[in-house]
Amino acid sequence: MSIYTYFVAMPSPDRCSCHGLRKATRHLTQFYDQRLASVGLSIGQYALLGRLAAHGPIALGAFAAIMAMDRTTLGRNLQPLERDGLAAISPDPADRRSRLLALTPEGQARLAAARPLWTAAQDDLEARFGADRTQALRLLVAELLATDLA
Amino acid sequence: MSIYTYFVAMPSPDRCSCHGLRKATRHLTQFYDQRLASVGLSIGQYALLGRLAAHGPIALGAFAAIMAMDRTTLGRNLQPLERDGLAAISPDPADRRSRLLALTPEGQARLAAARPLWTAAQDDLEARFGADRTQALRLLVAELLATDLA
DNA sequence: ACAAAATAAGTGTATATACTCATAAATCAA
């Protein structure tokens, strides 16, 4: 543990809403990533597989919208998952421009293996940050996401 | 505007705290990035320069702690700023392991040019998302950042 | 003084993010 740790022990609320959110996201992402590392998934990959399981075979653009992710970002993020056989992309017979994304059996197995680790991480977060604040944060970020900023 | 946009118009609060936070951060980052694009800075770069202006010449590790950023991430993020002459790294005479990061006059000028755009973005966010919710979110993410999750 | 431990930083590698541009296919309008 570095001495620099003490400098951030008591941060003042950030004047910049975006910078504060970005810092907190890095913090939380590292926490979840560490909890999932033993099954070989990041929290981003876990979220992709989980949502994909729920939405079945789906076009890339539609899935990017569900994930609130740039279309090209989704494409890049899928490459390691496809390479490792966790997700598969096939042509859409109904529209030859479109390509359908689907979870493979391997992807389902990996997701099932990760789920208890994710649940434990969620519980640990609530225990450390507080159930009320965790709930409030979840609600606020969902509302922010639904806010049109363009 | 794609038809997919309608799929995300009314999101349910995310079960995964991390995924929700990550989506909202992408959303907000794109908003700020677009507002700052005309001066050639991303919100991440703006935050770096702004904090650097406040903390003067400072060692890389100490600055990474202030930014709540991984040390190696900071190093990579500094490369374009150094290349463009906005920040400069010099050896620390007191400790030859350490290197001191400082804002250049060019960096100060760029920061000054960006500041009104950032202020306008902050104001727009508050107008659209609501001052009370913006304030609450800022406080919550600061508290989350201060929470030890290890 | 010197060997061991701690510290500061860089490099290699891999994934994450998104902009611009290009391509192909479907839709629409005259």
Place this chain on the structure above:
DNA sequence: TTGATTTATGAGTATATACACTTATTTTGT
């Protein structure tokens, strides 16, 4: 029908993020 437009996607480029490993330097314990 056919030419213009919209839509779905991929490729190129650049920055963002962080882990594991390495190197150089300082500090510390004896």
